Amino acid sequence: MSGITLGAAHQTLRDxxxxxxxxxxxxxxxxxxxxxxxxxxxxxxxxxxxxxxESIRVLAAEGFVQAVPRLGATVAVLSQxxxxxxxxxxxxxxxxxxxxxxxxxxxxSAERLHRVLxxxxxxxxxxxxxxxxxxxxxxxxxxxxxxxxxxxxxMMKPMLQRAQWIxxxxxxxxxxxxxxxxxxxxxxxAAGDEDDAQARAVAHVAAARRSFLAETAGTDG
Amino acid sequence: MSGITLGAAHQTLRDxxxxxxxxxxxxxxxxxxxxxxxxxxxxxxxxxxxxxxESIRVLAAEGFVQAVPRLGATVAVLSQxxxxxxxxxxxxxxxxxxxxxxxxxxxxSAERLHRVLxxxxxxxxxxxxxxxxxxxxxxxxxxxxxxxxxxxxxMMKPMLQRAQWIxxxxxxxxxxxxxxxxxxxxxxxAAGDEDDAQARAVAHVAAARRSFLAETAGTDG
DNA sequence: ATGTCAGGTCTTGTATACAGTCTCCTAAAC
DNA sequence: GTTTAGGAGACTGTATACAAGACCTGACAT
Numbered sequence: 001m002s003g004i005t006l007g008a009a010h011q012t013l014r015d016x017x018x019x020x021x022x023x024x025x026x027x028x029x030x031x032x033x034x035x036x037x038x039x040x041x042x043x044x045x046x047x048x049x050x051x052x053x054e055s056i057r058v059l060a061a062e063g064f065v066q067a068v069p070r071l072g073a074t075v076a077v078l079s080q081x082x083x084x085x086x087x088x089x090x091x092x093x094x095x096x097x098x099x100x101x102x103x104x105x106x107x108x109s110a111e112r113l114h115r116v117l118x119x120x121x122x123x124x125x126x127x128x129x130x131x132x133x134x135x136x137x138x139x140x141x142x143x144x145x146x147x148x149x150x151x152x153x154x155m156m157k158p159m160l161q162r163a164q165w166i167x168x169x170x171x172x173x174x175x176x177x178x179x180x181x182x183x184x185x186x187x188x189x190a191a192g193d194e195d196d197a198q199a200r201a202v203a204h205v206a207a208a209r210r211s212f213l214a215e216t217a218g219t220d221g
Numbered sequence: 222m223s224g225i226t227l228g229a230a231h232q233t234l235r236d237x238x239x240x241x242x243x244x245x246x247x248x249x250x251x252x253x254x255x256x257x258x259x260x261x262x263x264x265x266x267x268x269x270x271x272x273x274x275e276s277i278r279v280l281a282a283e284g285f286v287q288a289v290p291r292l293g294a295t296v297a298v299l300s301q302x303x304x305x306x307x308x309x310x311x312x313x314x315x316x317x318x319x320x321x322x323x324x325x326x327x328x329x330s331a332e333r334l335h336r337v338l339x340x341x342x343x344x345x346x347x348x349x350x351x352x353x354x355x356x357x358x359x360x361x362x363x364x365x366x367x368x369x370x371x372x373x374x375x376m377m378k379p380m381l382q383r384a385q386w387i388x389x390x391x392x393x394x395x396x397x398x399x400x401x402x403x404x405x406x407x408x409x410x411a412a413g414d415e416d417d418a419q420a421r422a423v424a425h426v427a428a429a430r431r432s433f434l435a436e437t438a439g440t441d442g
Numbered sequence: 443a444t445g446t447c448a449g450g451t452c453t454t455g456t457a458t459a460c461a462g463t464c465t466c467c468t469a470a471a472c
Numbered sequence: 473g474t475t476t477a478g479g480a481g482a483c484t485g486t487a488t489a490c491a492a493g494a495c496c497t498g499a500c501a502t
Binding site for chain 2: 011012015050053054057058060061062063069070082085086088089091092093095096100148149150151152154155159162
């Protein structure tokens with residue numbers, strides 16, 4: 001009741017709980033390895049255990065939570081190695097997404113990508129750097145949606161949130177410079193150049209990996 | 222001592238329900254678009270609604286079920302177009318998996334792949350064609366695990382099951398000829414040739430797409 | 443000191459109960 | 473004949489209750 005009450009976008013407590021738990025994980029409010037005790041979470045959110053349990057299952061399927069039968073659930077722990085490995089997957093998947101998006105060249109999705117770029121430009125200009133990470137994820141997801149491949153979109157959403165999660169520890173998440181790369185990727189997609197779009201998407205992820213490695217050099221998970 | 226009694230396949234009803242529902246969906250026992258009424262499923266499986274609900278959430282996150290708040294869940298419907306699109310994703314993901322597997326060239330995982338190939342050979346020889354589809358999925362998943370990339374593995378499992386689901390409607394799922402392609406992919410991985418491994422994986426998926434298209438020509442989802 | 447056994451506590455798994463919402467059917471009004 | 477109000481039934485969402493497993497502690501034996 002008095003617990004979460006976010007936007008009206010969600011019709012059920014369960015969805016609100018899922019979104020809230022995911023947010024807390026992504027922001028680090030819930031730390032990696034931290035135990036997720038159903039009772040406590042339910043009490044903290046002002047709901048019963050049932051919505052919490054269902055949320056935990058979903059987050060486990062998405063890879064944010066590790067759940068062991070009868071032992072309980074914990075926030076997933078990403079080792080440095082696993083974080084690095086994710087970039088390989090992103091290059092393959094986002095490269096494909098960019099290629100397909102360039103092939104489709106849908107007007108509506110291009111419009112949406114452009115709007116995200118505008119919002120990001122304003123956010124950077126006005127110093128609202130806390131939104132940059134979300135806009136970044138939104139852009140990448142927009143490319144996935146522009147590809148018009150339903151399973152690709154389904155698969156990319158948790159993948160990108162995971163990437164945002166990894167990056168949340170670093171300053172690179174708020175770097176405005178990556179938006180020039182986004183812009184050039186957008187242009188390649190809008191121009192319909194499949195090879196170029198894929199290459200730029202791959203290069204963008206590769207650049208992200210480099211800055212990630214630079215920031216986490218000598219750090220353990 | 223503190224017995225680490227792992228190994229029990231399913232410790233909870235919830236996991237059994239999830240596996241059973243997934244099986245019924247993959248085999249077509251539950252048809253696409255069919256409504257999943259919690260009460261009926263619970264009664265049919267001899268459990269309460271709670272494990273069923275949690276299973277439905279998981280299957281929805283994996284893309285096998287479409288759940289709409291307050292309206293209920295149905296078995297996901299794959300249009301012909303969506304089925305075709307999946308092959309694009311598979312080429313990208315499985316190509317990467319094969320490349321990374323060749324790079325790692327782990328002895329243990331190679332051993333497992335080889336064992337799957339042996340089992341498949343026997344299954345084909347003895348005419349147990351009903352196992353071929355499962356062994357096929359097992360081989361592809363084995364390549365993913367051999368890549369040693371945890372998120373890639375996490376992502377491939379539902380993807381391959383979805384592919385098996387799509388193929389379950391066709392005779393190609395039981396075709397013994399694809400195993401020569403598997404064998405050649407295995408050899409490329411064992412030889413550590415990254416480019417060749419990726420190329421063979423992509424070609425294998427492309428061949429699968431061709432036979433899928435041939436069988437479903439002129440068919441609506 | 444090591445081990446192990448018993449008891450209590452904490453937590454998860456499962457079942458049941460109740461409330462809210464949607465659907466569909468009926469019947470009245472125009 | 474079409475439309476619309478209303479109500480019964482069906483189903484989902486949420487809360488609560490109970491059962492069972494896992495962990496911790498401390499006493500006791502070796």
